[in-house]
Amino acid sequence: MDSTNSRSKVAAARRIVVKIGSRVLVQRSGRPDTRRMRALVRQVAALRREGREVVVVSSGAIGSGMEALGMKRRPTAVPDLQMAAAVGQSRLMAAYDALFGKEGFRIGQVLLTHDDLRHRSRHLNARNTMMNLLRHGIVPIVNENDVVATEEIKFGDNDLLAALVSLLVEADALILLTTVDGFRAPAGPKRTKRVPLLHGVSDKELAMAVGKGSELSTGGMASKLQSAGMVAANGIPVVIANGRTDDVITEAAAGQDTGTLIAAAATTLSHRERWIALFHRTQGALVVDDGAREALEKKGRSLLPVGIQSVEGDFEPGAVVAIRALDGTAIAHGLTDYSSTELHLLKGKHSAELPADTAEVIHRDNMVFVKR
Numbered sequence: 001m002d003s004t005n006s007r008s009k010v011a012a013a014r015r016i017v018v019k020i021g022s023r024v025l026v027q028r029s030g031r032p033d034t035r036r037m038r039a040l041v042r043q044v045a046a047l048r049r050e051g052r053e054v055v056v057v058s059s060g061a062i063g064s065g066m067e068a069l070g071m072k073r074r075p076t077a078v079p080d081l082q083m084a085a086a087v088g089q090s091r092l093m094a095a096y097d098a099l100f101g102k103e104g105f106r107i108g109q110v111l112l113t114h115d116d117l118r119h120r121s122r123h124l125n126a127r128n129t130m131m132n133l134l135r136h137g138i139v140p141i142v143n144e145n146d147v148v149a150t151e152e153i154k155f156g157d158n159d160l161l162a163a164l165v166s167l168l169v170e171a172d173a174l175i176l177l178t179t180v181d182g183f184r185a186p187a188g189p190k191r192t193k194r195v196p197l198l199h200g201v202s203d204k205e206l207a208m209a210v211g212k213g214s215e216l217s218t219g220g221m222a223s224k225l226q227s228a229g230m231v232a233a234n235g236i237p238v239v240i241a242n243g244r245t246d247d248v249i250t251e252a253a254a255g256q257d258t259g260t261l262i263a264a265a266a267t268t269l270s271h272r273e274r275w276i277a278l279f280h281r282t283q284g285a286l287v288v289d290d291g292a293r294e295a296l297e298k299k300g301r302s303l304l305p306v307g308i309q310s311v312e313g314d315f316e317p318g319a320v321v322a323i324r325a326l327d328g329t330a331i332a333h334g335l336t337d338y339s340s341t342e343l344h345l346l347k348g349k350h351s352a353e354l355p356a357d358t359a360e361v362i363h364r365d366n367m368v369f370v371k372r
Contacts, residue, residue: 284313
């Protein structure tokens with residue numbers, strides 16, 4: 001598919017997620033860039049007037065808090081980061097509320113941790129809330145809940161948050177705003193050129209990605225490519241573009257040649273399958289023998305204890321684990337009905353050797369196969 005056809009899918013998008021990075025919203029001095037923020041809000045409001053739904057994923061709480069607290073450098077201690085976020089989030093939302101209010105739109109704050117999205121009931125509650133906000137014409141403003149987030153439950157950066165929110169609300173397009181004009185590839189000695197179109201993201205592109213986080217942000221181009229690749233592989237086109245360029249949201253949403261477009265691939269995953277495959281970090285792994293691999297891949301069977309050769313990691317029932325072949329090949333991700341402790345006792349045993357009430361380790365309906 002060429003660039004024109006790929007960008008036409010963005011132009012036709014009715015539900016768009018726009019991620020605004022910290023460096024777009026904050027000046028180099030650390031002070032909020034109110035002029036830029038006003039321009040971005042006006043563009044989102046224009047999309048709303050076209051009848052398109054928009055979810056904004058906004059960084060900037062920690063940066064705003066740093067400015068209010070007189071911090072010159074981004075804190076490294078978690079309590080200080082959480083303090084800056086607590087001070088800055090209210091300031092950030094107040095600014096958005098005032099700017100969208102002038103455009104005639106209401107906003108709704110949505111604060112999430114990774115744990116909220118991998119826990120099934122909280123995942124569905126977050127989805128239902130955002131869908132209800134959109135139905136009522138309210139613009140959701142999403143950010144990570146930095147005040148409570150710890151290493152185990154945080155996203156790591158808002159690029160991943162934006163990717164997961166796009167999948168959560170089944171967006172038609174994702175626009176990631178940064179401070180460069182998209183992904184750039186080498187074009188000679190000390191020269192790079194913008195890449196207008198990518199069909200997926202491979203290790204080659206990740207190796208070429210340049211740009212890291214700053215005092216005000218945690219993500220770089222590699223982070224954006226990884227998140228964009230995951231979203232595009234699941235049927236949602238992504239545009240990475242320069243948020244400091246005038247009318248960038250308007251142009252990207254109109255399908256114009258701005259930034260880098262990662263074209264959407266065909267996907268057949270249901271919402272539940274996406275939840276299993278993409279919203280969890282695997283907490284362990286089950287290595288299966290060749291017979292179990294064939295039963296899973298070719299016969300559509302559930303995973304039984306007899307086919308498990310080894311158990312890796314420490315996990316509880318309901319955890320998402322990786323299923324791997326003896327040669328290390330990734331087969332699937334799935335929700336296990338047993339803990340790692342139980343599986344060490346059950347692995348390799350035939351049904352006749354097990355208690356009568358022993359169920360499948362992972363039911364076929366709770367399994368998502370890895371694309372290769």
